[in-house]
Amino acid sequence: MAFAAFATTTSEAEQVPRRKSPVALLLLLPGILYLVLFFLTPLVSLLLTSFQAPSEFGDIGQYTYAFRWENYVQVVTDYLPHILRSFGFALIATVLALVFSYPLAYFIGVTARRWPLAQSLMLVLVIAPFFISFLLRTLAWKQILSDESFIITSLKAVALMAPDAHFTGTPAAVIFGLTYNFIPFMTLPLYTTLERLDLRYLEAARDLYAHPVEVFRKVTIPLSMPGIVAGTLLTFIPAAGDYVNASRDFLGGPDSQMIGNVIEANFLVLQNYPAAAALSIILMSVILVIVSVYVKRAGTEELL
Amino acid sequence: MKFSLGRWLLPVYAVLALLFLMVPIVYTFIFSFNDSQKSNITWRGFTLDKWLNVCNVQNGAVCEAFGNSLIIGAVATVAATALGTMIAIAIVRYRFRFRSGVSLLLFLPMATPEVVLGAGLAAQFLSVGVPKDMVTIILAHTMFCISFVVVTVKARVAGLDPALEEAGRDLYGSPGQVFLRITFPLLLPGILAAALLSFALSFDDFIITNFNSGAVTTFPKYIYISASRGIPAEANVVASAVFILALVIVVSAQVSAAARAKRLAKSG
Numbered sequence: 001m002a003f004a005a006f007a008t009t010t011s012e013a014e015q016v017p018r019r020k021s022p023v024a025l026l027l028l029l030p031g032i033l034y035l036v037l038f039f040l041t042p043l044v045s046l047l048l049t050s051f052q053a054p055s056e057f058g059d060i061g062q063y064t065y066a067f068r069w070e071n072y073v074q075v076v077t078d079y080l081p082h083i084l085r086s087f088g089f090a091l092i093a094t095v096l097a098l099v100f101s102y103p104l105a106y107f108i109g110v111t112a113r114r115w116p117l118a119q120s121l122m123l124v125l126v127i128a129p130f131f132i133s134f135l136l137r138t139l140a141w142k143q144i145l146s147d148e149s150f151i152i153t154s155l156k157a158v159a160l161m162a163p164d165a166h167f168t169g170t171p172a173a174v175i176f177g178l179t180y181n182f183i184p185f186m187t188l189p190l191y192t193t194l195e196r197l198d199l200r201y202l203e204a205a206r207d208l209y210a211h212p213v214e215v216f217r218k219v220t221i222p223l224s225m226p227g228i229v230a231g232t233l234l235t236f237i238p239a240a241g242d243y244v245n246a247s248r249d250f251l252g253g254p255d256s257q258m259i260g261n262v263i264e265a266n267f268l269v270l271q272n273y274p275a276a277a278a279l280s281i282i283l284m285s286v287i288l289v290i291v292s293v294y295v296k297r298a299g300t301e302e303l304l
Numbered sequence: 305m306k307f308s309l310g311r312w313l314l315p316v317y318a319v320l321a322l323l324f325l326m327v328p329i330v331y332t333f334i335f336s337f338n339d340s341q342k343s344n345i346t347w348r349g350f351t352l353d354k355w356l357n358v359c360n361v362q363n364g365a366v367c368e369a370f371g372n373s374l375i376i377g378a379v380a381t382v383a384a385t386a387l388g389t390m391i392a393i394a395i396v397r398y399r400f401r402f403r404s405g406v407s408l409l410l411f412l413p414m415a416t417p418e419v420v421l422g423a424g425l426a427a428q429f430l431s432v433g434v435p436k437d438m439v440t441i442i443l444a445h446t447m448f449c450i451s452f453v454v455v456t457v458k459a460r461v462a463g464l465d466p467a468l469e470e471a472g473r474d475l476y477g478s479p480g481q482v483f484l485r486i487t488f489p490l491l492l493p494g495i496l497a498a499a500l501l502s503f504a505l506s507f508d509d510f511i512i513t514n515f516n517s518g519a520v521t522t523f524p525k526y527i528y529i530s531a532s533r534g535i536p537a538e539a540n541v542v543a544s545a546v547f548i549l550a551l552v553i554v555v556s557a558q559v560s561a562a563a564r565a566k567r568l569a570k571s572g
Contacts, residue, residue, distance in 0.1 A: 024398030031387035031450055032406060038447040039413050042424030049427045100321065107318040116565070120558040124551070125322045131550035132329050133543045134508050135527040139535060140328035140335075143345060183325065233415070241417025244510065249531035260419045260511075267423055267515065277427055280420045291415045 043284075050277035061271035068274070075278045079262050083282065086259040089171070090240035093178035094186075097235050098228065100179070101187040105227070106220075108187075109194030126187050129180075138177050138250050142168050145176075169253030177245035185234035193227030229294055237287055259283055329547065336540035343534020354537040361538045369526035370542050376438065376522060377506040380445035385499045387446070388453025389491070395454070396461040410451045421448060422515030429516065436518030444516045445509060449502040456501060460494025504550070 053066035076083070108126070112119045129137055145151060145167045155161040167173050201223065205215045221228075243260030246252035252261070259279055267276035335344055339351035359367040391410070394400070413421065425444050429436060468490065472482040510524035517525060527539055 018397060018399040020399045024394045024400045027390040027394035027398070028400065028406065031391040031454075032409065034387055035409050035413065035447065035450060038425065038428075038443055039421070040409070042421070042428040045428040045431050046420070046424040049431070103314060104318050104321045107314050111314060117559070117562045120562065121555070122318070122322065124554050124558060125325065127554075128329060128547075128551065129325055130504060130508070131554075132332060132547045133524055133527060135510055135524050135531070136332050136535070136539065136543050137328040139527070139531060140331040143335075144327065144331055180325075180328075237415060237417055241419040242511070243419060244528070247528075247531075249528075260417075263419050263423055264514070267426060273427060273430065276423055280423045283417055284420045287415065287417060 046277045046280055049273050050281050052274045052277075061273070063273060071274045071278045072282070075275050075282070078275075079259070079279065082257055082259050082262050083279075085171075085256070086240050086283070087286065089175050089178060089246075089256075089258060090236050092175050093182065093239045094232050094235045096175070096179040097183050097186040098232060101183055101190055101231065105187050105190035105194050109191045110197060110199070113195070123188075123191065126191075127184050129184055134181060135244060135250075138181065138245055141177060141180065142251055145173065168251055169248075169256070171256040173251040173253075174246045174256045174258070177251040178239045178242060181242075181245065182235040182239055185238070186231040189230035189234065190224065190227040193224045197223055233291065233294055236290070240287060241283060332540050333544045333547070336537055336544045338537050338540075340537050342536070344537045344540065345534065354541050358538050358541050361536045365521070366523075366526065366536065366538045366542060369521045369523045372438065372520060373507050373523040376441050376445060377503045379442050380449055380506045381499050381502040383442070383446040384449035384453050384502045385495060388450045388498060389457050389495055391450070392454045392457035392461050393491075396458055410454050413448055413451045418448075418509075418511040419515075422512040425512070426515040436516055436520075438520050440516045440518070441513055441520060441522065444512050445506040448509075448512060449505055452501055452505060453498040456498040457491065457494045460491050464490055500553075507546075 048065060049063070050071055051065075051067050051069060052063035052071075053068045055062035055064050104126070108119055108122045112122065143149065147153075147166055147168070152161065152167055156163050156165075161167075197220070201219050202215055205219045206212075210218070241260050243258060243264050244250055246256055246258040246261050248254075252258075259282075263276045263279050263283075266272040266279070335347075336354060337350050337352065338344055338347055339349040339353065340346075341348075391406075395403075395406070400406075422444070425440070425447070426436070429440055434440060464487070469482055469486050472486045477485065508524060510522075510528060513522050513525055514528065521529070523539075523542065527535060530536070530539070
């Protein structure tokens with residue numbers, strides 16, 4: 001999904017001298033206006049909604065504009081476990097996806113460089129999960145890893161799992177689902193930086209008698225940092241806000257609900273819009289802090 | 305050379321990792337041939353019936369959802385591609401004020417979790433009193449696709465040789481002619497890639513759709529709603545067919561690009 005965003009940086013493309021012209025305004029205006037109307041103002045109305053108070057008539061789903069900052073205190077006390085769980089799950093899934101993806105991206109981007117066709121076909125396989133519905137993929141894992149499934153029954157038969165243990169419905173299953181679903185977001189940006197990695201630097205390090213582990217730690221990793229930064233962002237952000245994997249009909253259970261599930265339930269079922277809005281603002285603020293740390297290092301133009 | 309250990313370990317790992325990524329896809333494909341009743345959980349034997357009568361289940365609910373997703377995807381793609389391409393050209397070619405503000409406005413939708421985008425739009429539609437239907441879904445999808453279009457087309461505009469357009473102007477081409485005959489054809493591959501990406505994003509979107517769809521059902525939403533009572537095999541048929549189609553498009557594009565690169569290398 002978002003991979004293209006980070007896969008293509010134009011920094012090294014030769015810069016044509018930019019002209020000043022009223023045409024620029026005409027080209028920008030429709031799209032920018034659209035984003036102001038349907039991205040920026042919704043965020044403002046989310047912020048306003050998060051401070052709303054129940055209407056005096058006490059009807060469900062009716063609220064009046066107010067400055068009820070207690071809404072935030074309320075949602076944090078009610079849903080602190082969900083908030084912490086979301087960022088915890090997202091963090092673990094991001095680390096797992098990085099560990100899974102790095103060697104794969106290294107193989108496609110560096111080892112397979114001599115065979116461009118094989119390289120691009122392997123890339124197709126990496127993004128292939130995008131071609132099949134996100135929800136069906138997750139449901140497929142639910143069936144494959146259900147208590148009656150071949151994998152789980154055999155794990156129990158060889159005593160690697162307790163006979164009465166479950167996988168689906170546990171936090172582990174949700175983290176597994178998040179990791180699987182966002183692996184392509186991690187692999188693609190890693191691939192783009194590793195594909196451009198100048199192997200002569202590695203050679204130079206080896207010529208200077210660096211141990212292979214040292215070469216990897218001191219040369220390969222720093223040089224692939226842009227890919228690591230982009231990949232971790234692209235995995236962490238959607239994972240922290242996801243509510244499909246943790247949904248009870250998918251891989252989640254009662255003790256693995258995330259902030260997204262709470263926002264969905266409050267908004268669409270309970271019609272507690274202020275609570276849903278306050279939680280969304282909290283989620284967005286934490287993520288913005290994390291992103292701005294990255295942006296400070298790389299700059300927005302670079303990330304775009 | 306790489307780590308001596310890596311010589312075999314890495315290729316084997318890569319193959320296993322790619323196989324792992326394929327597992328749920330293969331599962332979904334196999335179960336599209338399951339002779340299942342209402343839910344599609346246990347294997348009941350092979351049948352082609354679901355592929356041949358996709359629309360017969362639940363009064364065509366699967367097909368209706370699929371059709372909605374196609375319409376929404378098509379309209380949102382056209383709108384987002386047009387708006388995004390214009391922005392991309394402006395960013396690469398022109399100088400203007402508030403440049404960093406514009407790039408921040410384009411970057412933020414991609415850095416915002418979908419649940420926040422969805423809830424924000426829903427809160428806005430609620431406060432303005434707009435009923436949620438197909439139109440609100442299209443408005444939402446267009447919004448989150450624009451940034452991705454800008455990013456994809458921007459790279460293409462940046463790679464465009466301005467000498468070609470200059471040549472067109474030197475030969476007395478009007479600005480319109482230069483755009484239609486030179487700029488647009490050269491940008492077309494980037495624009496098509498952006499359109500495909502937008503369509504894929506829109507078609508598979510569930511989280512934002514769920515907040516802004518009201519009673520309208522898209523294909524992902526259909527799966528979400530049906531998950532508790534069991535997904536009919538027909539949904540697997542639709543997903544598998546879309547998968548195969550997308551795979552054919554992408555692989556043939558890759559193969560033809562590789563063939564073209566080879567030809568160019570030979571002739572050069």
